[in-house]
Every structure is written in structure tokens, then in C-alpha cells.
Amino acid sequence: MDIVLSALTARLYGGLAVAGWRAHRLESAPSMLSSVPPVPAQAASPSPGAMRAGRALLFVALAVHGLLLHMTIFPRDAMVFGFAFALSAMFWLGACIYWIESFFFPLDGLGLLVLPFACVASLLPLAFGGVHVLPYAAAPLFKAHFIIANIAYGLFAIAALHAVLMLFAERRLHMLRGALERNGGWLAGWLDALPPLLTLEKLLFRLIGAGFVLLTLTLVSGVLFSEQLLGRPLTFDHKTVFAVLSWLMFGALLAARQLSGWRGRAALRWVLASFVALLLAYVGSRFVFEVLLHRPVV
Template sequence: MQTSFFIAAAALYAICAFLPSRQHLAISIGTALGWTLHGLALWGDVVAPDSLRLGFAVMLSAALWISVGFYWLDNRNRALDSLRVLVLPVAACAVLLPIAFPGSAITLEGKTVLFPWHVAVAMLAYSTLTIAAFHAVLMALQESHLHALRGMINERKGGWFSIAIARLPALLTMEKILFRMIGLGFTLLTLTVVSGLVFSEQLFGKALTWDHKTIFTLLSWLLFGVLLAGRHWRGWRGKTALTFTLTGFVTLLLAYVGSRFVLEVVLHRGLA
């Protein structure tokens, strides 16, 4: 059942990505339906009796599920239709990843009721900051496009991607959206870090270990914290904000998704 839902969601995302913008109602309904099927498939794939199934593919798929939901709502409020044609094709690919890489099950036996909540908040943190990183890349491309005189004069010759970039909102608007995402992601990541540090014994059944996952997560948390502090006290923006955002995201990616990819795909091992 989950496989059928994943495939159906991918098909709807792909169709809605390339429908003409005048088909706004069809796009809105199709995207909402695809997002619903995607969420149901993820729930059925991750949640099992007395266990959770996790892995790098599920994390990336969940991140794009959050992304689609965010941009669907944002598109309704701000008419950011150009973001649709950029986000949905990526989501159409990411939604299929759990089929190829199902991950491994984590038993809930012996775990406290805090454990599923810790996992849920962590996934939301990773997903929100993934959106922020994707948004930062769009801003970098947009800024590059603004400096390309040929693209500014005759954007229609650059293909659909160039047209979508050219039609993005003003950089200041994009920047405000970016920092809202980072603020929410940092709050969720703080809850993840605090719960992991304080309740390690109850959550994982063992004392805190300073492995690569813990170190990279704390380093990412520090980078995003410095960025928000610099934004508040020094007015950081532009390339500085983009550099901190992408560096923090890559660090967070290495903390979980990268290590899971190596274990599951390269070394063919289950979750630790």
C-alpha cells in the first residue's frame, strides 16, 4: 500500500510541477492530494507496532514532504508560483527514495514515551533546515541571475529554470522567509539537542556518547545559533547568511543522513 501511495504522490507532484500557472485550482488540489498521499505513505512506512523504521531515504523524503506543505501554504499567501516549479520536481524524486532504500527498524521496546517525540522533533528540525538550505540555494541562484545582464534582458531564452529563477520574489522578501525558516528550525534543533543531552539515558538506554553524530549536530546547532545572533546584533545578510546556512545544513546532513547513507548503502548495515 505504501509503495502505491509513494508512486501516486510522485506522479501528482510531477504533473502539478509543469501545469500552466493559470490552472491554479487544479495545481492546488493536485498538490494537496499528492502531499496527503505522501504523508500517509510515510506514516505507514515509518510507524509500525512497537517499532520505528528510519533511514536516510525516509529523512530526505520527510524533508521534501515538509517542503511541499510549506510552499503550498506560502504559495497561497504570497503567490510564489515560481517556487512550485522548482520544489515539486525535487519532491517527485525524493518521495520515491524509501522504496529503493527502506532503512531499518528501531524497536521501541524498553524505550520511554519520550523517545518517539524526540525522533519526531528531530525529523521536523532536519526537515525545516533542509527547506532553509534549499531556499538559500535559490537565493544564490537568484542573485547570480540578477548579475547576468543577458538573463535579465531576455529571460525567456534561458529555459524553464531560468524563467522560474527570474520570477522569484525580491531578494529581501526571500531573505525574510529564509530567516523565519532558520528561526523555526533552530528552535526545533535546540529541543532535539537538549532532549538528547539531558535525557540520553532514558531515550537511548545509555549515557551520552560523543560520537560523530553528537559532535556534528552540536556544531550545526552552533553555526545556526551564531547566524541568528549575527543577524540580530550585526545585521548579517547576503553571502554571509547563505554561507552559514549551507555550512550548517551540510554539517547537520553529515550528522545523520550522511552517516545513514554510508551504513545502509555502502556498508549494508542497519541502524545503530
């Protein structure tokens, strides 16, 4: 059953990603073959019917992926987890956030990044199934900690992809239009389909603000969980150090944004660096222990 759901999830994500990339390449093909200026993004946008069909298929993919995660992570009263499951849950939540955003903003370009990642992540648990079963998974405090942490991860994952898009779009603004079109018309068309940079920036910091609140709750609930269920205070191992480091980095970014209006490439690179620290806090440490060292870890 797990294999069937994984294959169906990957097929839906992959099909939507391929269809999206083909559409953008077809839209940009005329500008690659001639000197005629490309059609504006608004004129080449998909029809309302195609957009509704795409959202409906993505909703089905999210529903199947969510069912798959629930069945594989929470068997009976236990919990099975690992770095592959963490990545799968992260990009499922990221795809959920993208699906919600797509009702309010034209974010087809973001979908071209989110969907391939979600496709690959949905298959990872099949290849890396050597995970640790947590005996205290039925505890309400741990479930709350787990859910909050994964929502925070999903918000920061989609924020990191927003930052990547904004770096590409900002680079495009600083290059000669003709040179970019000669070297990669499909890329120019992809970036032209994005909302304005100010809109993307507003969305980015909304995601980071919400993620920072949830990451704060994750750290607080982690301390309470460690004290009440494990009988020991929170230890400063590699996971905790990187989690606190990412919390400080995101906090510093929000503070600088609030106090001095920090923006631009430096701020976007700071977002990506903070997300990498967050990945190392849990996904990276579990990958090292489970795959490289073959040691189970809580």
C-alpha cells in the same frame, strides 16, 4: 499497498513539477526567440483557478505521502527508519511548508525545486529498505524527539532551497539583463516570477529561526532520551558532532544577522554549509552505515 501509495505520490509530485516547468518555459519562449522584452511576471502569472487546482493537487499529494510515511515508519508499536525514510520525511515537511507559504507569497519558482526533490525522495524507501527496527519507538519521549527533529529538518531543507533561489536571483541582479536573456530566457522568466529579494530574505530567516528553536529542542530531548531510555549519557559520535556543529553554525548565523545585519552571498552560502552539516549528522551517517557498510544503526 506501499508500492501503490509511493507510485501515486511520485506521480502527483512529478506531474505538478512537469506542469510547472512547462508553464515557465512557455512563458519565457517569446523572449528566447526574439528581441522583444519578456512579459512581466505579474502579467504572465497563472489564473486563480489554475493556482487553486495546483494547490488542491499538492494537498492530495501531501496527504498520500503523509499516510505512506506513517504506515511505513510506524508499523504497530515499533518503528522502521533509515536514511531514505529521513529524506522522504524531510522533503514531505518541506513541501508542506511550501504549500502553506504559497497562500501568502508567489513562490512558484520554489515549487519547481521542492516538487522534484519530494518526488524522488518519496520513492527512495522502495529502493533502500534495509532499515533498523527500533524497539523503544512506542516511548512518548522518543516520539516527541523524533517529531521535533524531523520538523526541524523540514524547516532547514526549505530554508536551504530558499537560499539557492536567492543566490540565483542575486546573481541575476549582478548580470546584464540582455546577456542573461540570450543565454537562458527560461531561467530569466523563472527568476522574475519570484518575490523581491527582501521578501525571500525575511522568509529565509523566519524559517531558520523556527528551525533553530526546534533543533535546540531536538538536542535537549536527545540527551534526555539517551539517559532515560538507553541508560547512558549522550555520546559524541559522528552524528552528535555534526548535529552540534550545525546548531552552532545556524546559531552563529542568527547572531550575526541580529548584531550586524549580515546578509548577501556569504550569509546564503553559510546557510547551505550549515544545512550540509545537518544532513551529515543523520542522513549522511545512516547512508554510510546502511548502504556502504551494510551495518544497521540506531
